[in-house]
Amino acid sequence: MAQHLPSEEQIIAILRDEPMVGSRLRSALGLPKKQKMAFKQMLADMVDRGLLKRTSHKEYQLGDGESVEEKREKRVKKIAEQYPEDNRRPGARSRRQNDKENETRVKRGILHQTGEEEWEVHELDTGKVYEMCHRRQAPGKEGETISFTLYPHPKLKHSYLAKVDRTAEAMNISWEEVKTKFMEDANLPKDFSPAIKKYVDGVKEPCGKDFKGRVDYRQLTILCIDPDGAMDHDDAISVERTAKGGYRLGVHIADVSYYVPEGSELDEEALERSYTQYLPWTAVPMLPEKLSSNVCSLHQGVDRCAFTCMMELDKHANVLSWDFHRSIVKITKSITYEQAMEMMKNGDDDIKALAEVTALLKQNRTKDGLLEFQSTEFGCKFNEKGEPEKIFPRTTDESNSWVEECMLIANNCCAKELKKRKLQGIYRIHEAPDTKDIMELYYMYPDLFKDSPVMLRDLGKPRSGDTNLNPTAFKLYEHLVKRAAGDETLTNRILRSMQKAHYDSNSFGHFALNWQDYAHFTSPIRRYADLWCHRELARKGAEITAERKNSVIEVCDLISANEVKNQKTERIAIKVCSCWILKSHIGDDFEATVSGIEEWGIYVSIADPIAEGLVRFRDIAGDDFYVFNPDQGLAFGKKSGRTFRRGDKVLVRLLRVDPLRGQADFSIIEKLSSEPKKRRRQGESRDDYRNRDVHERADRAAAAEALGYVSQPDEDFDDDVPEFVSAHSHMNRGGRGKSRGGRFDSDAPSFERRSSRSRGGRNDRGDDREGFHVASKPRKGGSRKGAGRSNKSHGRGGRR
Structure with a gap:
């Protein structure tokens, strides 16, 4: 006879004394095993009604009388109230x-x-x-x-x-604190030592005793052309027509070496700084302001000590002879680039003569080929509080090229003079592009090489020895630059495939200028290499063979290293300004262009306000997983198949900004540009259309093998992809500028201002800069109260 289940009161009576697991409670009630399931169901029902509850050890004990449903409703109500x-x-x-x-x-x-x-x-x-x-x-x-x-x-x-x-510290900091922190992190010098200040205070305006032994050019018409607001004027130009129909071109440079004794404490400090460090809001000078902006500076209407390169040119502006000597000058007209253009329109004879001779000088440079990179430089505008308000693109006038050509030819003559007199000169050299970088460029942008006058197999291995000139590679790059005209992305990529110019104690040649001899002579106020060359050119007799206070090799290494460091600092500085402007745009959406892709994310640039930032792969909208393909330079979504390439248009949202580091992070919301579709060419058959990629890959492989690279088969990728190291570093738009009355290196050739390679890194990309890509560098100008100086490089640019 089946035994009935116990009553709820019996179960509660047993559990009142001691909690029990189900099997033990069934034994205490004397229930057979065949009633196990019915008994468990009874216990579960009592738990649901709140009569019992079960512990984490599966023991049953007396409940609180509140059912499971009541507990759930109470919990939901509590969440809803909160x-x-x-x-x-x-x-x-x-x-x-x-x-x-x-x-x-x-x-x-x-x-x-x-x-x-x-x-x-x-x-x-x-x-x-x-x-x-x-x-x-x-x-x-x-x-x-x-x-x-x-x-x-x-x-x-x-x-x-x-x-x-984002961090609250970065967003709540003031602009003054940002500038202070930036200067500390960049380890920029704050001031000069008391001993240097004492020496500079004793320097007086040039007078009769300073003019002894100098050639007097005070009767010449000498023009000093600078940007509006420039304070330190270190170069001036005179042009005279000769009786034989030629020209007498004088390039007059501030004689800084006369005031900076070799081996003095001031000289060592100038060497340690190597350059004037230009920031958008101020400048950290290489020399004390009394020298750079006053005693050495070539101001209008006052007598100044100068170092002159006087050149005799024929009617085609070919250099017949030159002479370097110390001189006395009095600037006739100190004008801006804009004023020079107005004077040209009004038919000023001096300006017309300058324009005429510089046009012939450029024509001479073009005979053997000319690399001209068109790119945009950016400046920063500040509001009444001194805070960044707008990043804007700078424009250049034709008058910039007038000054540039004069400075280039003077620098060329300087290098030749140093070699002729066997002086310990410092030369500006630029190696030919490496074949690995050329192959990478060919693989990434094969259309650039279409109709090229040079076959890749003809390039051979990189040249070595006493010259960096490579006529074959130069002819190829002329073609590439012409093909990329109007496309700044392609132009930037071509620049990144080139080497970076630097200083050397030997004149090995400048590839981009296509000149064997080139040095820096025209900017001694802001660049130590020029000061060194001035000092060498002034040596006579026993001074030529005398031991120098510093080793020329060590000086070249130091100033080359400092150049890279300064360029990085200036690049980050413009990013700091752009990120400060972006502070008020958190969460806003912008149309952007993909400017670079790396293994850690996608770099994008926006136009209004002008800025650049990073999109981490995890911040791309959707649930796709993106991987970086370095050989093709793209990011690929494994689920959707969506790709992102350099130049794609995207919709981005600003996520976070860190003005202290100059970093901005975006999220890609949507891709605006459609995927490029492969189309059949006119007259192309279906079979040819399908097999075109195979033929193109075979051509690339043949070119790679001709250059000494071995093809590496890959079952998951192109069988004929040449094996070489990829270096798809993103475009860096480093910036140089100044806040008020700034000046940039408009008179320095763009290849010299931007010729370098940079491999990856958030803050080190593009050519030799970081942040915005700036073709030229702001130079002289500014005020003592942080308005920032501008300057120029007149063939002396920061990249040559």
Whole structure:
């Protein structure tokens, strides 16, 4: 006979004394094993009604009388009271189903403080309210718009907490603090030593005793052409027509070496600095301001000590002879580039003579080939408070090239004079491009090489020995530059395939200028190499063979290293300004262009405000997984097959900004440019259309083998891809500029200002710069109160 189940009262009576597991409770009640399932069901029903509850050790004990349904409703009510909006996170399956292609994980909202340390954020798009995670430092300011991300609440299982998506320290800092911190991090010198100041204070305006032994040019018409607002004028030009129909061209440079004794404390300090460091808001000079902006500077209407290169030219502006000597000058007209253009329109004879001779000089340079890179330089405008307000592209006038040509030919003559007199000169050299970089450029942009007058197999291995000149490679790059005309992205890529110019104690040649001899003579106020060359050219008799205070080889190494460091600092400085402007645009959407792709993300540039930043692969909208293909220079989505290449147009959202580091992070919301489609060419058959890629790859492989590279087969990729090291570093738009009355290196050739390679790195990309890509460098000008100096390089540019 079947035994009936016990009553609920009996079960409660037994459990009142001691909690028990199910099997032990069934034994205590004397129930047979065949009633096990019915008894378990009875216990489960009692648990649901709150009569019993089960512990983590599977023991049954007396309950609190509250049913499971009542507990669930109470918990939901509590969550609803704490979070008015429905902020519960969906299940994993629904998260996958609801994931939109253009949805990003980073959201934007407005901060509100609810307690002493309690904050919440109201999402702008949905109006939902999220509690901010607790932190010692406030996440921002009341009412500030921020970017934030969500993560699971540690206590409330179905809820989220918000976390601010940038550091509060970087956003709440003032501009003055940003500048101070930047100067400290860049390790820039703050001032000159007391001994140097004492020496400079004793320097007086040049007078009769300073003019002894100098050639007097005070009766000549001498023009000094500089940007508006320039303070330190280190070069001037005179042009005279000769009786034989030729020209007498004088390039007059401030005689800085006369005031800076070799081996003195001032000389050592100038060598240690090597350059004047130009920042958008100020300048850190190589020499004290009394020398750079006053005693040495060639001001209009006053007598100044100069170092002159006087050249005799024929009627075609070919250099017949030259002479370097110390001189006395009095500037007749000190004008800006804009004023020079106005004088040209008004028919000024002096300006017409200058334009005439420089046109012939450029024509002579063009005979053997000419590399001219068209690129954009950016400056920074500051508001009344001295804070960055706008990044803007600079423009150049024809008058810039007038000065540039004169400085180039003077530098050329300087190098020849140093060699002729066997002086310990410092030369500016530029190696020919490496064949690896040429092959990489060919693989990335084969259309650039279409109709090239040079076959890649004819390039051979890089030249070595006493010359960097390579006529074959030069002819190829002439063709590449012409093919890339008007496309700044391609122009930048061509520049990155070239080597970087630097200093050497031997005249090995300048590839981009296509000159065997080139040195820096025209900017001694802001560049130590020029000061060194001035000092060498002034040596006579026993001074030529005397031991120098410093080794020329060590000086070349030091100033070349300092050049790279200074360029990086200037590049980051313009980024700092652009990021400061972006502070008020957190969460805004912009149309952008992909400017570079690396293994850690995609670099994009926006036009208004002009800025550049990084999109990490995880910040691309959607749930795709992106990988970087270095051989093709693209990012590839493994799920969607969507690709991102340099030059693609995308819609981005600003996520976070760090003005202290000059870094901005974006998220790609949508790709605006469509995927390029392969099309059949006119008259091309279907078979030819299908096999075109195979033939193109075979051509690339043949060229690679001709250059000494071995093809590496890959079953998952192109069989004929040449094996070489890829270096797809992103475009860096480093910036040089100044805030008020700035001057940039418009008179320096663009290849010299931008000829370098940079391999990857967030803050070291593009040519030899970081941030915005700036073709030329701001030079002289500015004020003592941080207005920033501008300068120029007149064939003396920061990249030559």
